[in-house]
Ligand code: GDP
């Protein structure tokens with residue numbers, strides 16, 4: 001296809017504003033999906049995406065479109081649409097998609113208005129110099145206020161309210177016109193067809209049957225099925241087994257030229273050999289200069305994952321290896337815990353990412369797991385000037401500490417102005433520093449804060465939602481580090497520290513953490529033959545204490561007389577129960593106590 005006919009665009013929006021549903025209508029109207037095969041959120045392929053109703057992976061789809069109305073009626077365009085995930089954890093995925101496009105449809109729910117990720121995604125699109133088409137969605141809803149939000153949106157991006165299109169992804173109203181406007185307003189891709197080939201890898205996924213599928217956008221030149229390709233970062237050369245386009249099912253294609261979006265299959269088995277952000281060129285006539293890549297996503301949140309059944313450890317390793325093939329942002333290394341046994345310390349982009357990986361491990365690989373309380377990365381400088389990167393509280397140095405620094409995030413909260421007080425209170429209680437405040441309209445406020453990331457991952461979003469009746473939205477991005485008054489709190493059972501419960505917290509919150517953990521454990525751990533003190537301590541200083549009183553549990557006393565089979569049954573039952581016990585020193589702790597203590601903390 002000649003570049004002049006191509007339009008590459010993505011749909012960006014706050015979560016739930018209707019991107020995937022709008023994409024469905026486009027698939028239908030352009031005829032690429034047979035009406036009988038159509039189902040809601042067609043492009044959300046993973047089970048977990050379908051169940052949660054969220055998009056995790058971006059998807060690129062090629063659709064033919066013949067302009068219906070106006071001066072260009074009859075013009076036959078090729079549209080490449082990239083559906084993007086909306087959640088904060090996956091911003092890096094959005095930014096990759098944006099770099100493959102010339103334009104973006106900025107979708108806003110006409111019953112909700114602008115939200116935090118509307119802004120975050122708009123800024124990303126502007127940084128990538130994309131043409132923005134503002135669109136109000138869900139105009140079929142009785143609660144829709146398109147007039148009001150057209151004003152808001154126009155004010156935000158600096159256009160006239162009439163320039164905001166109105167559609168319903170649900171009923172299809174206005175979608176044909178929107179496709180016409182994509183062709184009219186967005187510019188076709190520009191590149192040098194005669195130059196050595198250069199294509200940008202914007203996604204790379206592992207498929208059990210086909211190996212790694214590499215999604216590319218061609219910038220210059222041409223790649224055909226007969227070519228041998230070369231990865232510019234490593235110099236590795238691969239045969240092409242297949243080249244094609246997603247429409248949305250994969251279709252072989254003889255070749256891809258300037259501006260085209262499609263996929264390559266090389267038989268490589270590891271996504272790391274086909275890295276997102278790398279430039280693909282041809283071995284026969286390689287380009288000399290690579291395209292600007294993307295920033296590597298950095299894990300922000302760490303948690304230990306342990307199999308409930310220790311003998312599942314090899315399966316857990318294998319499962320992580322397999323997920324890593326598909327998700328280069330997942331990092332992990334083996335670790336051992338005195339309380340939980342063998343497991344892995346895993347790094348994630350955020351809490352949703354953690355939840356999704358844990359759920360996929362359990363669901364797709366049949367594993368039962370315990371996850372330790374998530375923490376961020378701390379940098380500890382010891383008195384003798386050594387700097388230690390701590391991704392696990394148990395690595396916190398025992399000696400004298402000169403300073404500790406924690407990651408900080410720039411946070412944007414959008415809410416109706418009735419809730420400003422409640423939001424400020426929450427942010428202050430989390431050590432937030434107000435950076436600025438803007439009115440987007442008479443009753444809608446944007447608050448900007450600097451907040452320690454560790455405070456955000458600790459149920460901040462839930463608190464925000466409950467204090468604003470669900471009306472506030474949140475976006476954050478990492479923004480450096482700060483030195484803070486942090487301490488490590490250990491939890492001890494009978495004087496033995498339980499590594500899985502250690503936490504690094506702000507000095508002012510150490511006491512609260514200690515009291516809540518000791519009292520929680522006091523309820524969760526059954527009485528033993530002897531008294532068990534539960535303590536919370538900073539170094540050798542005890543800050544909270546509870547006791548589990550001793551009992552003498554003589555179960556056999558119930559079996560009066562000589563009913564030997566009944567006695568044996570009871571003993572066996574007790575043994576059964578012991579298997580699910582972990583020993584901490586001399587104290588037997590049921591597995592459930594660990595799970596309960598970790599999940600609610
Ligand atoms: P995404 O997170 O932006 O991809 O949003 P989805 O497409 O998954 O839609 C979120 C919810 O809004 C779903 O329940 C959709 O059925 C609903 N929805 C999407 N578009 C419309 C629309 O135009 N009208 C109405 N009434 N509901 C819609």
Ligand code: MG
Nearest residue numbers: 019020054055
């Ligand atoms: Mg979606």
